[in-house]
Amino acid sequence: MNGTYKLDIIIKVDEDLCINCGSCIRACPVRLITKNLFPVPIENSWDQCIDCGHCVAICPTEAMHQRSMKPEECEPIDIHLIPQWDKVRQYLISRRSIRTFIKKPIEKEKVEHLLDISRFAPNGGNQQPLKWIVINDTQKIRNVSQMAIDWMKMAKDKDPAFYQEAKLSRFTEPWELGFDSISRGAPCLIIAYAPANDRSALATAMIAIHQIQLAAPALGLGTTFTGIINTAAKMYAPLMDLLKIPEGFIPFGSSVIGYPAERYLRIPTRKPVDVIWN
Numbered sequence: 001m002n003g004t005y006k007l008d009i010i011i012k013v014d015e016d017l018c019i020n021c022g023s024c025i026r027a028c029p030v031r032l033i034t035k036n037l038f039p040v041p042i043e044n045s046w047d048q049c050i051d052c053g054h055c056v057a058i059c060p061t062e063a064m065h066q067r068s069m070k071p072e073e074c075e076p077i078d079i080h081l082i083p084q085w086d087k088v089r090q091y092l093i094s095r096r097s098i099r100t101f102i103k104k105p106i107e108k109e110k111v112e113h114l115l116d117i118s119r120f121a122p123n124g125g126n127q128q129p130l131k132w133i134v135i136n137d138t139q140k141i142r143n144v145s146q147m148a149i150d151w152m153k154m155a156k157d158k159d160p161a162f163y164q165e166a167k168l169s170r171f172t173e174p175w176e177l178g179f180d181s182i183s184r185g186a187p188c189l190i191i192a193y194a195p196a197n198d199r200s201a202l203a204t205a206m207i208a209i210h211q212i213q214l215a216a217p218a219l220g221l222g223t224t225f226t227g228i229i230n231t232a233a234k235m236y237a238p239l240m241d242l243l244k245i246p247e248g249f250i251p252f253g254s255s256v257i258g259y260p261a262e263r264y265l266r267i268p269t270r271k272p273v274d275v276i277w278n
Helices: 025-027 054-060 084-094 108-118 138-158 160-165 170-174 201-219 227-235 238-242
Strands: 011-013 033-035 039-041 064-066 131-135 188-195 222-223 247-256
Touching: 011 039, 025 033, 025 238, 054 064, 064 227, 108 131, 108 188, 131 138, 138 160, 138 170, 138 188, 138 227, 170 227, 188 201, 188 227, 201 222, 201 247, 227 238, 227 247
Parallel strands: none
Antiparallel strands: 011 064, 033 039, 131 188, 188 247, 222 247
């Protein structure tokens, strides 16, 4: 919740401003608002409210106050900044995973901008379970890669079938030749972690990181997923210790970030959509 602001009910309506349009009633995802003389919460709604703020965000007259936010605390939407379809399509299909970076550190402010964007990504029941680790140092990131390689070599000795099936040689063999195909020499690594028993955390982490990846080019940055770091950390305690992930938590997603060394000029083809219309 925001600061010290709070109500003892989930919503409170400014009756001088409310026009009884019913938008807040229709927008509530858990159907916790009903119509009296003005909109009011239903009985026993306190524990069911997920603090999504939809009731505040949709109110046309700023009449709605929710227990964790006032209308004036919510940033207004500027419809002039919403791009048209052709721009949206071009931007989304031209996004590429970037695996070559120039040797330039990323400003902390830019990382903070990206993490701030991630807070608004969809997540189950607005639980917002994710916590983040940021390593904004190339050598420290290489140490993470080294730990992952150590785990892979151990896996090769103890479980060669798994090593073969997981194709871990794609990482170990280039490493022996001096190439880090895990972090790719990127100057920044972000890791999303959450309670190990959180059933929604994997999807939440993937969506949040993808939101970061979509936002990154606007700051001149490129990104790519580094899922092998998650796998290695969950199976190799020394790497969990290096990352300082608390007991009871595990990583659910990670991505490297940096300034791209090259620029893509064309959009590669993809398979046609495979769809069943019912």
